[in-house]
Amino acid sequence: EDKVVQSPLSLVVHEGDTVTLNCSYEVTNFRSLLWYKQEKKAPTFLFMLTSSGIEKKSGRLSSILDKKELFSILNITATQTGDSAVYLCAVYSGGGADGLTFGKGTHLIIQP
Amino acid sequence: DSGVTQTPKHLITATGQRVTLRCSPRSGDLSVYWYQQSLDQGLQFLIQYYNGEERAKGNILERFSAQQFPDLHSELNLSSLELGDSALYFCASSVILNTGELFFGEGSRLTVL
Numbered sequence: 001e002d003k004v005v006q007s008p009l010s011l012v013v014h015e016g017d018t019v020t021l022n023c024s025y026e027v028t029n030f031r032s033l034l035w036y037k038q039e040k041k042a043p044t045f046l047f048m049l050t051s052s053g054i055e056k057k058s059g060r061l062s063s064i065l066d067k068k069e070l071f072s073i074l075n076i077t078a079t080q081t082g083d084s085a086v087y088l089c090a091v092y093s094g095g096g097a098d099g100l101t102f103g104k105g106t107h108l109i110i111q112p
Numbered sequence: 113d114s115g116v117t118q119t120p121k122h123l124i125t126a127t128g129q130r131v132t133l134r135c136s137p138r139s140g141d142l143s144v145y146w147y148q149q150s151l152d153q154g155l156q157f158l159i160q161y162y163n164g165e166e167r168a169k170g171n172i173l174e175r176f177s178a179q180q181f182p183d184l185h186s187e188l189n190l191s192s193l194e195l196g197d198s199a200l201y202f203c204a205s206s207v208i209l210n211t212g213e214l215f216f217g218e219g220s221r222l223t224v225l
Binding site for chain 1: 157
């Protein structure tokens with residue numbers, strides 16, 4: 001059974017800090033790893049990673065994948081209160097929607 | 113705004129009742145997915161439809177059923193409701209799932225009393 005484990009489950013930091021969120025996985029047939037941000041309602045897509053060692057960046061957010069060690073990290077620099085959200089990691093192993101497995105998420109709270 | 117529309121946004125009902133949740137996918141998307149999100153379980157895949165036909169099934173209870181109509185909107189029917197069915201139900205859509213990227217609606221929050 002495919003498995004995605006995120007850590008920490010929750011994190012409280014001050015505005016301006018840098019945070020690193022972790023995602024490790026075990027899947028039978030890896031195709032891609034995705035990060036989503038969930039504020040009050042719908043998860044919104046952040047990154048999709050398919051290749052090891054290539055960093056994806058979007059503003060203050062960046063993510064990298066290590067396919068040998070089976071993990072990914074999501075970094076957020078110079079955090080702002082608007083970054084407060086649940087960050088979800090998901091792994092896609094192909095074969096339809098049943099091949100997409102989500103972790104339980106990291107609940108990030110940025111204090112002013 | 114993802115372009116995926118779900119109704120109703122909130123629903124409160126009693127145990128034993130039946131409810132229907134509705135989803136309109138993004139324009140052009142043929143695949144619709146239903147997920148259940150509860151506090152302790154995270155996002156759990158329920159079922160996927162592609163162009164009107166069931167494509168994949170996850171942890172969907174027998175009391176739950178879904179369908180996708182010719183205009184591609186989808187409905188999730190939940191019957192004989194139990195307290196444990198209280199959760200946020202998300203619909204998501206994509207053109208076709210080949211990368212894992214989904215576009216989620218705002219969700220329907222179901223409370224069973």
